[in-house]
Amino acid sequence: MSYQTLEVTVADHVLTATMRRPARKNTLGDLSLEELHSALDEAECSSAIRALVLQGSDGVFSAGMDLEEASDELDDGGRAGRARFFRLLRRFSESRCLVVCAVDGRADGGGVGLVAACDFVFASERSRFALPEALWGLRPTSVLPFLVRRVGFQLAYTMTLSTLPIDARKAERAGLVDELAEPPYAALQRLLARVARLPPDSIASTKRALAPLSPIGADTEAAVLRELDELFASAQVQRTLAAYSGPDRRLPWER
Amino acid sequence: MSYQTLEVTVADHVLTATMRRPARKNTLGDLSLEELHSALDEAECSSAIRALVLQGSDGVFSAGMDLEEASDELDDGGRAGRARFFRLLRRFSESRCLVVCAVDGRADGGGVGLVAACDFVFASERSRFALPEALWGLRPTSVLPFLVRRVGFQLAYTMTLSTLPIDARKAERAGLVDELAEPPYAALQRLLARVARLPPDSIASTKRALAPLSPIGADTEAAVLRELDELFASAQVQRTLAAYSGPDRRLPWER
Amino acid sequence: MSYQTLEVTVADHVLTATMRRPARKNTLGDLSLEELHSALDEAECSSAIRALVLQGSDGVFSAGMDLEEASDELDDGGRAGRARFFRLLRRFSESRCLVVCAVDGRADGGGVGLVAACDFVFASERSRFALPEALWGLRPTSVLPFLVRRVGFQLAYTMTLSTLPIDARKAERAGLVDELAEPPYAALQRLLARVARLPPDSIASTKRALAPLSPIGADTEAAVLRELDELFASAQVQRTLAAYSGPDRRLPWER
Secondary structure, three states: OOOOOEEEEEEOOEEEEEEOOHHHOOOEOHHHHHHHHHHHHHHHHOOOOOEEEEEOEOOEEEOOEOHHHHHHOOOOOOHHHHHHHHHHHHHHOOOOOEEEEEEOOEEEOHHHHHHHHOOEEEEOOOOEEEOOHHHHOOOOOOHHHHHHHHHOHHHHHHHHHHOOOEEHHHHHHHOOOOEEOOOOOHHHHHHHHHHHHOOOOHHHHHHHHHHHHOOOOHHHHHHHHHHHHHHHHOHHHHHHHHHHHOOOOOOOOOO | OOOOOEEEEEEOOEEEEEEOOHHHOOOEOHHHHHHHHHHHHHHHHOOOOOEEEEEOEOOEEEOOEOHHHHHHOOOOOOHHHHHHHHHHHHHHOOOOOEEEEEEOOEEEOHHHHHHHHOOEEEEOOOOEEEOOHHHHOOOOOOHHHHHHHHHOHHHHHHHHHHOOOEEHHHHHHHOOOOEEOOOOOHHHHHHHHHHHHOOOOHHHHHHHHHHHHOOOOHHHHHHHHHHHHHHHHOHHHHHHHHHHHOOOOOOOOOO | OOOOOEEEEEEOOEEEEEEOOHHHOOOEOHHHHHHHHHHHHHHHHOOOOOEEEEEOEOOEEEOOEOHHHHHHOOOOOOHHHHHHHHHHHHHHOOOOOEEEEEEOOEEEOHHHHHHHHOOEEEEOOOOEEEOOHHHHOOOOOOHHHHHHHHHOHHHHHHHHHHOOOEEHHHHHHHOOOOEEOOOOOHHHHHHHHHHHHOOOOHHHHHHHHHHHHOOOOHHHHHHHHHHHHHHHHOHHHHHHHHHHHOOOOOOOOOO
């Protein structure tokens, strides 16, 4: 398979997908999302692969949703892209592979969603995590069910309300990050050594068995997509995205 | 507006309400609760105001419910005061203002409720938080839904069961406190600078949108008030409060 | 009462039950579970006793379920033992005594369940906690409701999925451990001094009142036992346990 937004390598039972779209800060546009799904397909199809490791590049994990693209897609509503994103998060939480995020640098909005939905998170000290959606009149609707499941209600609420970043240490203390570490990740090797000892379908069956303790199912998906449809259809958001897609790339707080 | 239990100042888009009733350790009696509601009304009515900051004085944030007053009000059951308190906590979690508690010193019982229900909490190192209700044969029924939402079940359970205080560091690690800091709060300025960039109704609409992820609604309110009615109607609590309201102010554990 | 797997002492309103079955790493077989129930009966029957302290010995708190015994009991399904274990955890969370675990060393599987279900947990620095069930094709089904209630979904999920131990510091930060301490536990004395001041039925009534905030009831018990029945009836688990009960005690990852 060939990828345009990702660099994909396979070694030692691990498929590593590196997001490489520096000019767009690894934002998650239609193509990126499609390729992330493909990388997960590739990992899941090979029984030799036990883990998908997702990382960014050049000090950026992912700046989240591609708002440039979203502002270009106001006509068709952009619903397909949002559905593809939420579906990716659900797939992380159901995959037969261990899904690992290795963060070094910024993770914003949907980037925090990737982190929240995966199984295990490494982050370097310089990493930081933010939900800037409210600045755009939006909300991190897709991210919240996974984030609340991972860190509880309050931090998800504070991050959403304030739009301010939290640093790697705070993220680690809150459980958004499992381990503060730099590559190569020693803990990843321990983790993989353990996974190698598990019965073949263990990861997927464990995920299935634990999901009811904090369910994120088809009804959540429907509610999330409905709320996002409403938000993107609002006059305020349409104006904000139109101004941003204009020639002077006006940011919403430059009113 | 003039206040008897509060000192209210407005500056830089912030209404600061300082509880000043040192002889009663800033307990929350009928008048205090009425004035806290009025201060919130005042903040919400002015579009220039973006945050309500609530603080105590003289090393006491608030010692919680006014049990002297409660023991004087056993005739009418004290239900109105309890409803007013729970309503205040709900208003914090729905307000169009950012609601901030700045704790320096003791916060007990209902004082912990104010902290748990607000949006952002600063606390000095010497602060400490306790739920002493069980010593009186009571329970922190109004506080618990907000406390569980903020810190999870277990710490709320342990604090209720043990009645022992937790210190500021433990409170910060558990998420009851967002930041250990002394005034002036640099993070508050960052927070306000962000809020200034948000669309006008952003705080309230974010609160509305996130509430279903950990709902505290009219049914919770009804159940809380019913449970408190039962507790205050019990012979044991009536005896305990009567002894405390007597001339020698007998504490329940001085049996 | 005389015990074979426990050493039981009573002093200063505390019944201390020390698990002493070093050759079996304090695993929880039929006899151990019966005796733990008896120790709790004994504590609850004496109004002088306010707390049950449960501890291990020789650097082992408890290695969890007795898989040797389980593999010998495949005929009768071992359901009785599993029911007895879950019932013990529920009794901890309903008891009129304060239930305290004092961990020094390893706690695995069901041993983590004892810790998660009790009211207060001390642990020494060298303690560590693991859920190795997936290595056996099993799941920590009984432990999970209590563990999720104590530490939230994510850590319970990660421990189950990875089977890797967490150390005492991580456990303390996550809230699985309340205090890192060595005996004698100063905090236990403070806790007992407080409990002495509470009305007689305070512990049980507080537990009853708080349970609905994170319910683990008869329906949870039924679902847990049903899921375990299915797991133990699976051909894979039967083969794994048969191999382990064979003469060369083959471990499941030695395939």
